[in-house]
Amino acid sequence: MDRLDEEAITTRLADVPEWRREGDEIRRTVTAPDFRTAIAIVNDVAEQAENLNHHPDIDIRWRRLHLALSTHDAGGLTEMDFRLAARIDAIAADHGA
Numbered sequence: 175m176d177r178l179d180e181e182a183i184t185t186r187l188a189d190v191p192e193w194r195r196e197g198d199e200i201r202r203t204v205t206a207p208d209f210r211t212a213i214a215i216v217n218d219v220a221e222q223a224e225n226l227n228h229h230p231d232i233d234i235r236w237r238r239l240h241l242a243l244s245t246h247d248a249g250g251l252t253e254m255d256f257r258l259a260a261r262i263d264a265i266a267a268d269h270g271a
């Protein structure tokens with residue numbers, strides 16, 4: 175999959191306003207109601223990551239999850255990162271986060 179250029183990244187970011195750009199990554203923090211819910215979110219994200227064969231970096235801090243997406247194979251951001259970001263947003267919303 176091809177890296178997105180700056181213009182494409184700006185356009186895609188507008189569709190996932192919870193995510194911020196940090197160099198070659200996009201990042202979001204999800205605050206779950208409690209630790210169990212945070213882990214349930216991680217499990218659902220893992221399922222989607224396997225479906226897409228695209229895997230986020232996830233840092234678990236009690237009920238707060240810090241997620242980072244990048245396409246290492248492409249050396250930057252691709253459509254896959256934004257596709258997974260949208261799925262993560264839907265999962266978080268399903269869990270009240």
Ligand SMILES: C[C@H](O)[C@H](O)[C@H]1CNC2=NC(N)=NC(=O)C2=N1
Pocket residue numbers: 227228229230243244245246247248
């Ligand atoms: C071979 C396989 O497609 C790659 O290793 C995939 C797996 N999951 C991945 N996930 C992410 N986030 N970036 C990648 O470059 C990546 N590469």
